Amino acid sequence: MEHRVVRDLSDLPSYAFGPRMTMWWGTLSFCLLEGTGFALALGGYLYLAFVNPDWPLGPPPPLFWSGIFTLLMLASLVPNFVIERAARGENLFRVRLLLVVMSAAGLLVTGARVMEFAVLPVRWDFNAYGSLLWVILGLHAAHLVTDVVDTVIVTVLMFTRHGFGRRFSDVEDNAFYWNFVVLSWLPTYFVLYWVPRL
Amino acid sequence: MSETMLEPHAEEPLDTDLPDGELAKRLATTWGTAGGIIGALSTVDHKIIGRRYILTGFLFLILGGLAAVAMRLQLAVPDNSLIGPDLYNQIFTMHGTTMMFLFGVPIGEALAVYLVPLMVGTRNIAFPRLNAFSYYVYLFGGLMIWVAFALNIGPDNGWFSYVPLAGPEFSPGKRADFWAQLVTFTEVAALAVAVEIVVTVLKLRAPGMTLDRIPLFVWAMFVNAFLIIFAMPAVMLGSTMLILDRLLDTHFFNQAEGGDPLLWQHLFWFFGHPEVYIIFLPGTAFVSAIVATFARRPVFGYPAIVLSLIATGFLSFGLWVHHMFTTGLPQLGATFFTASSMMIAIPTGIQIFCWIGTLWDGKPIYRTPLLFVLGFFFIFVAGGLSGVMLASVPIDTQVHDTYFVVAHFHYVLIGGAVFPLIGAIYYWFPKFTGRMLGERLGRCHFWLAFIGFNVAFFPMHISGLRGMPRRVYTYPAEMGWDTLNLISTLGAALFVVSFLVFIYNVAASARGGDIAGDNPWDAATLEWATTSPPPPHNFDRIPFVTSREPLWAERETLPVVTGLAVDKREVVITTTTEARPDLKESSPDPTVWPFVSAIVVTVIFIATIFTPWALAWGAPAAALVMIAWFWPKSVEEDK
Numbered sequence: 039m040e041h042r043v044v045r046d047l048s049d050l051p052s053y054a055f056g057p058r059m060t061m062w063w064g065t066l067s068f069c070l071l072e073g074t075g076f077a078l079a080l081g082g083y084l085y086l087a088f089v090n091p092d093w094p095l096g097p098p099p100p101l102f103w104s105g106i107f108t109l110l111m112l113a114s115l116v117p118n119f120v121i122e123r124a125a126r127g128e129n130l131f132r133v134r135l136l137l138v139v140m141s142a143a144g145l146l147v148t149g150a151r152v153m154e155f156a157v158l159p160v161r162w163d164f165n166a167y168g169s170l171l172w173v174i175l176g177l178h179a180a181h182l183v184t185d186v187v188d189t190v191i192v193t194v195l196m197f198t199r200h201g202f203g204r205r206f207s208d209v210e211d212n213a214f215y216w217n218f219v220v221l222s223w224l225p226t227y228f229v230l231y232w233v234p235r236l
Numbered sequence: 237m238s239e240t241m242l243e244p245h246a247e248e249p250l251d252t253d254l255p256d257g258e259l260a261k262r263l264a265t266t267w268g269t270a271g272g273i274i275g276a277l278s279t280v281d282h283k284i285i286g287r288r289y290i291l292t293g294f295l296f297l298i299l300g301g302l303a304a305v306a307m308r309l310q311l312a313v314p315d316n317s318l319i320g321p322d323l324y325n326q327i328f329t330m331h332g333t334t335m336m337f338l339f340g341v342p343i344g345e346a347l348a349v350y351l352v353p354l355m356v357g358t359r360n361i362a363f364p365r366l367n368a369f370s371y372y373v374y375l376f377g378g379l380m381i382w383v384a385f386a387l388n389i390g391p392d393n394g395w396f397s398y399v400p401l402a403g404p405e406f407s408p409g410k411r412a413d414f415w416a417q418l419v420t421f422t423e424v425a426a427l428a429v430a431v432e433i434v435v436t437v438l439k440l441r442a443p444g445m446t447l448d449r450i451p452l453f454v455w456a457m458f459v460n461a462f463l464i465i466f467a468m469p470a471v472m473l474g475s476t477m478l479i480l481d482r483l484l485d486t487h488f489f490n491q492a493e494g495g496d497p498l499l500w501q502h503l504f505w506f507f508g509h510p511e512v513y514i515i516f517l518p519g520t521a522f523v524s525a526i527v528a529t530f531a532r533r534p535v536f537g538y539p540a541i542v543l544s545l546i547a548t549g550f551l552s553f554g555l556w557v558h559h560m561f562t563t564g565l566p567q568l569g570a571t572f573f574t575a576s577s578m579m580i581a582i583p584t585g586i587q588i589f590c591w592i593g594t595l596w597d598g599k600p601i602y603r604t605p606l607l608f609v610l611g612f613f614f615i616f617v618a619g620g621l622s623g624v625m626l627a628s629v630p631i632d633t634q635v636h637d638t639y640f641v642v643a644h645f646h647y648v649l650i651g652g653a654v655f656p657l658i659g660a661i662y663y664w665f666p667k668f669t670g671r672m673l674g675e676r677l678g679r680c681h682f683w684l685a686f687i688g689f690n691v692a693f694f695p696m697h698i699s700g701l702r703g704m705p706r707r708v709y710t711y712p713a714e715m716g717w718d719t720l721n722l723i724s725t726l727g728a729a730l731f732v733v734s735f736l737v738f739i740y741n742v743a744a745s746a747r748g749g750d751i752a753g754d755n756p757w758d759a760a761t762l763e764w765a766t767t768s769p770p771p772p773h774n775f776d777r778i779p780f781v782t783s784r785e786p787l788w789a790e791r792e793t794l795p796v797v798t799g800l801a802v803d804k805r806e807v808v809i810t811t812t813t814e815a816r817p818d819l820k821e822s823s824p825d826p827t828v829w830p831f832v833s834a835i836v837v838t839v840i841f842i843a844t845i846f847t848p849w850a851l852a853w854g855a856p857a858a859a860l861v862m863i864a865w866f867w868p869k870s871v872e873e874d875k
């Protein structure tokens with residue numbers, strides 16, 4: 039078929055930020071499907087809590103390390119918010135600095151999570167309650183570690199010759215996903231740590 | 237070819253700088269797939285991956301079909317000893333599992349992978365490397381389960397693998413573990429494609445393709461992708477719990493330690509019912525496309541169909557409990573789920589009325605694709621009727637787990653998915669290969685399939701009402717089920733013959749069929765605006781969409797946009813609702829890392845069946861290959 043040119047797009051930019059980019063929507067889609075996974079896992083927890091009259095079938099998990107973990111997670115939202123702004127402003131110096139901060143924060147919370155596993159009051163093979171605790175925490179830990187690794191890689195990337203242009207958009211997406219890791223923790227924390235105490 | 241190059245833009249030539257023939261050649265080089273085995277494994281072209289996906293889907297249809305043939309042979313006569321009970325268990329499980337996980341879901345996505353980017357007028361799918369990865373994961377998962385079956389460790393607990401039967405106590409050995417990992421494989425693959433489709437539809441539509449100009453095919457695939465995103469995590473979670481119960485002694489489904497087998501059923505059917513629609517929605521996509529083209533008019537009631545698709549999506553999640561009516565649910569719950577089971581008939585009915593209205597008002601041309609659509613109407617409606625019967629709790633209680641149910645779901649699945657799919661292959665084969673499928677053989681194929689199918693499955697309603705349970709490897713002669721079963725088997729044989737005709741038609745036409753040309757059916761959607769088969773870059777220039785039926789609205793010349801790079805891969809990103817051009821994003825080049833990643837993931841998934849430590853030593857390896865995949869290969873990509 040013959041073509042008839044109706045518009046010229048030569049001047050369009052090659053990247054932008056947030057919902058203008060495909061990666062943002064891809065990240066959002068993954069958050070949706072992983073969020074569904076969390077919701078169902080917590081639903082499974084509540085279901086078993088409902089059918090077992092004497093729930094929890096063991097002591098509730100202790101609050102110390104999980105408390106530190108939760109506070110660190112919430113605190114990390116601040117640099118995470120600033121980094122999104124710095125990335126949009128393409129401020130390489132700030133982005134590098136904050137990425138180092140976020141990597142360190144990520145490693146710290148991962149440490150807190152490891153300590154948490156060490157003090158869980160029931161083993162996964164003791165009863166269904168233990169199984170749920172371990173697997174739901176494990177599920178969240180997997181997300182956590184994935185994003186921390188990703189953050190470290192992006193940090194290294196921004197210190198190389200690749201640290202310009204659309205890589206700022208990648209930094210922003212990484213920060214976006216971290217919000218999801220933090221937000222998905224809050225209901226998880228409530229169900230695993232506070233529902234048994236209600 | 238570079239000697240004839242015109243060079244006003246010294247570093248980055250744009251399509252405006254080149255004459256037509258030169259432009260096509262240069263774009264084909266930029267977007268092409270390298271030769272050789274590494275090239276083949278590195279390709280990120282959605283058409284090549286889509287073609288592999290389609291062929292692999294059909295391969296599994298054939299394997300699942302052969303399993304069905306084996307079952308029908310065994311059941312043809314009473315007291316048959318061709319297949320023993322243990323093997324029969326494996327065969328019906330392999331049949332159901334293959335049909336649902338390795339054929340039903342992937343084949344719909346396969347056609348979407350090939351066609352959606354063409355229909356929305358772009359040059360590649362979103363996240364093409366993920367697409368390649370998804371294909372290999374799917375392929376390896378399917379091969380794994382069939383190899384396990386060949387080694388006599390095929391799953392044998394039915395396609396929904398109910399606990400406690402599938403739990404550690406009653407299914408020692410590795411059979412159920414292979415099943416659980418197969419689910420993990422296929423869900424990873426399916427979820428990846430779903431995300432690609434969602435983003436392709438939202439962001440890669442050609443300029444001007446506003447929401448209300450999206451082809452119905454694309455709408456159906458889009459809604460389907462959401463169904464996958466919300467439904468699949470449930471079965472992944474369930475199968476993970478199952479394998480943990482079996483390998484690490486957790487107790488999710490163990491009543492003695494506070495677990496509950498019904499938790500498995502809830503998780504499974506939360507996925508399993510939408511699954512039926514995940515198989516059916518692509519069918520509606522094919523039907524909408526075929527009906528419009530062969531009725532020679534736009535589909536009647538476009539907004540009604542779009543809303544019905546969305547409603548089906550929502551309602552399908554309200555239905556899972558109807559698979560559990562016989563488990564003793566609270567009265568009110570059962571009533572609610574009966575109501576919603578019946579309600580989902582409404583949007584489906586609306587769509588069928590719209591299609592029939594379209595044919596009524598149009599000037600239908602009865603070519604093979606349309607014949608298969610008519611066959612779909614007939615079979616699917618019959619399946620829907622027996623479905624409405626089953627939605628009533630008292631009837632379900634009676635015929636639960638009999639051949640009545642087997643008849644019902646084959647009417648729905650084969651009517652709703654396989655008939656439209658075959659129609660779709662007749663319809664798009666010219667686009668895939670550049671040649672037409674034989675029309676006379678096509679008609680012959682249709683009638684054999686239609687008659688064979690009904691002869692095979694209609695008698696199962698009756699044998700079911702007469703009490704024949706499903707999943708039995710044989711039955712005594714005194715039961716009086718023998719004639720019905722013999723008829724079923726003969727019908728199945730006819731159905732198989734119809735597929736042989738099909739395979740012959742495909743093989744012969746691929747080489748000697750009539751040359752198709754760009755738009756042999758005079759269809760309206762954008763995939764027909766390019767050559768058959770399409771060049772690696774799909775379109776020499778990106779179309780500009782002015783109507784819901786772009787090729788019917790613009791019969792003289794195709795409006796296009798220009799200004800894209802020629803020597804690097806660029807796609808136009810548009811705004812989500814109005815499709816205004818917004819960016820020119822770079823699109824990933826071929827790389828072998830998705831393939832390598834899929835191998836690593838496969839090794840990990842299979843090894844975890846034997847030792848949980850596989851996860852521990854596998855994770856760093858997976859992380860390394862993923863880094864190799866994502867690390868930018870040149871500064872070009874950063875721009």
Ligand code: HEM
Binds near residue numbers: 646
């Ligand atoms: C070639 C045509 C086919 C024939 C002759 C056939 C035959 C059968 C038979 C006889 C059974 C019952 C086994 C038993 O309960 O003992 C069965 C089960 C089943 N079929 Fe088919 N089938 C065919 C195609 C399909 C297709 C295309 C699908 C899906 C898209 C499908 C999905 C299933 C499922 C899910 C089951 C249940 C398996 C289980 O009980 O776990 N079948 N089939």
